[in-house]
Amino acid sequence: MEKYILSLDQGTTSSRAIVFDHEGNICSVAQHEFPQIFPKAGWVEHDPHQIWGSQASVIAEAISQIGINGHNIAAIGITNQRETTILWDADTGEPIYNAIVWQDRRTSEYCDSLVEAGYGEMIKNKTGLIIDAYFSATKIKWILDNVPGAREKAEAGKLRFGTVDTWLISCLTRNSAHVTDITNASRTMLFNIHTLQWDEELLRLFDIPASLLPEVKPSSCVMAYTTTTIFAHAVPIAGVAGDQQAALFGQMCIKPGSVKNTYGTGCFMLMNSGNKPILSKNRLLTTIAWQIGDEVTYALEGSIFVGGSVVQWLRDGLKCISSSSEVEKLATSVEDTDGVYFVPALTGMGAPYWDQYARGLISGISRGTTVAHIARAALEGIAFQVYDIVSSMELDSNLKIVELKVDGGASRNDLLMQFQSDILNTEVLRPQVTETTALGAAYFAGLAVGFWGSVDEINAQWQIQHRFAPKASPEYVAAKLDGWHDAVKRCLTK
Numbered sequence: 001m002e003k004y005i006l007s008l009d010q011g012t013t014s015s016r017a018i019v020f021d022h023e024g025n026i027c028s029v030a031q032h033e034f035p036q037i038f039p040k041a042g043w044v045e046h047d048p049h050q051i052w053g054s055q056a057s058v059i060a061e062a063i064s065q066i067g068i069n070g071h072n073i074a075a076i077g078i079t080n081q082r083e084t085t086i087l088w089d090a091d092t093g094e095p096i097y098n099a100i101v102w103q104d105r106r107t108s109e110y111c112d113s114l115v116e117a118g119y120g121e122m123i124k125n126k127t128g129l130i131i132d133a134y135f136s137a138t139k140i141k142w143i144l145d146n147v148p149g150a151r152e153k154a155e156a157g158k159l160r161f162g163t164v165d166t167w168l169i170s171c172l173t174r175n176s177a178h179v180t181d182i183t184n185a186s187r188t189m190l191f192n193i194h195t196l197q198w199d200e201e202l203l204r205l206f207d208i209p210a211s212l213l214p215e216v217k218p219s220s221c222v223m224a225y226t227t228t229t230i231f232a233h234a235v236p237i238a239g240v241a242g243d244q245q246a247a248l249f250g251q252m253c254i255k256p257g258s259v260k261n262t263y264g265t266g267c268f269m270l271m272n273s274g275n276k277p278i279l280s281k282n283r284l285l286t287t288i289a290w291q292i293g294d295e296v297t298y299a300l301e302g303s304i305f306v307g308g309s310v311v312q313w314l315r316d317g318l319k320c321i322s323s324s325s326e327v328e329k330l331a332t333s334v335e336d337t338d339g340v341y342f343v344p345a346l347t348g349m350g351a352p353y354w355d356q357y358a359r360g361l362i363s364g365i366s367r368g369t370t371v372a373h374i375a376r377a378a379l380e381g382i383a384f385q386v387y388d389i390v391s392s393m394e395l396d397s398n399l400k401i402v403e404l405k406v407d408g409g410a411s412r413n414d415l416l417m418q419f420q421s422d423i424l425n426t427e428v429l430r431p432q433v434t435e436t437t438a439l440g441a442a443y444f445a446g447l448a449v450g451f452w453g454s455v456d457e458i459n460a461q462w463q464i465q466h467r468f469a470p471k472a473s474p475e476y477v478a479a480k481l482d483g484w485h486d487a488v489k490r491c492l493t494k
């Protein structure tokens with residue numbers, strides 16, 4: 001009987017299920033968007049039932065498309081939007097509040113107070129993270145402090161916390177397993193990336209009872225077996241990783257110094273830093289890339305909050321395009337931006353600026369400026385942000401980045417990829433399979449159950465679809481970068 005790996009990719013705006021064969025080819029894909037909930041300015045929530053409902057329906061669709069069932073699935077891999085926080089009743093499995101999404105800024109002021117109180121160094125040394133509302137810890141605290149009855153339940157040991165991976169595993173096992181993987185744990189701001197344990201001092205600081213927390217497992221191991229009726233057969237859940245770490249593995253960035261950037265809603269650049277964490281001096285994050293067996297691999301990360309979503313704003317806000325892919329045609333209709341710069345800080349600036357109060361800025365507008373110049377400047381703004389991360393990463397790692405592997409929705413844009421290569425003066429490599437996030441989770445799962453024998457066997461499958469080589473002159477690049485950094489200065493609030 002032919003066997004496959006089923007990968008669940010639970011992203012910020014949609015849930016996907018992808019079936020991969022032994023060669024790493026995509027055999028079927030199903031995708032459903034689900035509603036974004038914006039209760040107040042700066043708040044972003046998801047309904048946990050809609051997360052599971054959309055994920056369950058795409059699983060059914062993806063396996064029925066190719067006429068297989070649970071018996072054909074060697075293992076399930078899960079990869080997920082990270083940091084997003086869900087709390088549910090330990091007995092019933094019922095969430096006590098909506099998922100608070102990674103983009104949600106409701107705990108910003110509390111985070112400011114932690115910085116002012118001098119906790120920055122301690123938190124960075126233990127977790128590798130910079131104090132920010134982005135991570136799970138302050139979101140958990142907010143639910144415990146604001147949802148009636150939550151704290152009492154937590155103190156009685158009747159409440160469970162999970163990131164989206166843990167929630168999906170709970171749903172797949174009908175409220176039985178309460179586990180997460182080490183990469184997701186490393187994004188909570190409660191996990192010590194050196195001792196590889198939940199940190200008691202941090203739990204005390206955030207006033208979070210330890211009984212809330214899931215058990216932490218390696219990224220590639222059998223964590224649980226499904227009991228949901230979708231499969232009518234117990235399928236092992238054998239690979240779990242946060243989506244950016246999964247993409248790093250899916251891109252086979254397995255050597256220290258290798259780098260990938262994912263151009264999705266945001267952009268996330270990760271560099272494999274080997275078996276030792278590099279604590280950033282240039283405002284990047286240190287995070288766990290994966291654990292296979294006993295071996296932990298670390299990564300440096302630059303998180304950009306607004307990437308492809310600036311193109312969505314051109315579509316939905318300015319209404320100058322009707323689909324994201326149209327932006328390339330519009331932007332190529334002019335030769336350059338004619339002096340226009342677009343800093344896409346629509347929800348603040350992430351690494352390396354970390355200014356949550358910054359907002360977007362379009363500069364250099366003249367009588368001749370058209371919407372095409374603005375569209376081109378928006379794409380360049382994505383690439384400039386990536387340039388700033390690369391600069392910090394090279395300083396932190398003391399390495400020159402010689403090639404950048406890319407994936408995510410906006411990596412399909414040739415104009416953006418060529419500009420990225422020009423501005424970095426580095427080759428940009430786009431792989432055959434751009435669903436690298438799902439592929440990475442599939443690889444973790446397949447390795448755990450012997451579907452693939454070794455990382456080397458997998459590495460041999462990775463193939464380039466397009467290589468972008470730098471073409472611009474050093475003078476052009478220097479002038480563009482000066483213009484960009486001038487524009488950034490104007491938009492920062494501190």
Ligand SMILES: Nc1ncnc2c1ncn2[C@@H]1O[C@H](COP(=O)(O)OP(=O)(O)O)[C@@H](O)[C@H]1O
Pocket residue numbers: 011012013014263264265266307308309310311312324325326327328408409410411412413
């Ligand atoms: N051809 C394109 N050019 C630029 N941006 C694009 C293009 N196609 C899709 N995008 C952007 O890519 C993002 C979707 O990518 P995806 O990897 O699916 O994101 P996510 O996983 O964050 O939901 C959207 O923000 C969309 O605007």
Ligand SMILES: O=P(O)(O)OC[C@H](O)CO
Pocket residue numbers: 010011012013080081082083102242243244264265266
């Ligand atoms: O769901 P994505 O692809 O936008 O990724 C979200 C990140 O994991 C947030 O840290």
